[in-house]
Amino acid sequence: MRLDGYGLFVKDMPAMIRFYKDVLGFEIKEDENTENVYLIKDQTLFLLYGRKDFEKLTSKKYEYLTGINAHSEMALYVDTYEEVDIQYRHAVDNGATSLLEPTTEPWGQRTCFIADPEGNIIEIASWNKPYEEKNLLN
Helix, strand or coil, rough: CCCCCEEECCHHHHHHHHHHHHHCEEEEECCCCCCCCEECCCCEEEEEEEEHHHHHHHHCCCCCCCCCCCEEEEEEEECCHHHHHHHHHHHHCCCEEEEEEEEECCCCCCCEEECCCCCCEEEECCCCCCHCCCCCCC
């Protein structure tokens, strides 16, 4: 089995598409007016599912969290400490909620946390070296 993608169940599809596409740089793969939207980031599939559409598909009702959703996080990597600060500021200036301003941790990673418009947590971090040179098990 291989990881094929990661999806979020969203309430406000247009707002979430704009955030992931325009603020975080995900590439959209189809029209914004579809029920379920596929985006790509670094050759990884990212899916936005309309909540009502998923409920219709599965013939079930679900409960959804409001506010900040601390059940998972998405981690995004940039090559330099400076880019952590730049991307954090860009995201917050464009609708993200700040959870932790950029800080360099004792273990050498610079990191920050934001939440998207529906409260999903996103980390932006760097080991101050290109992604290809970082050790994934750091």
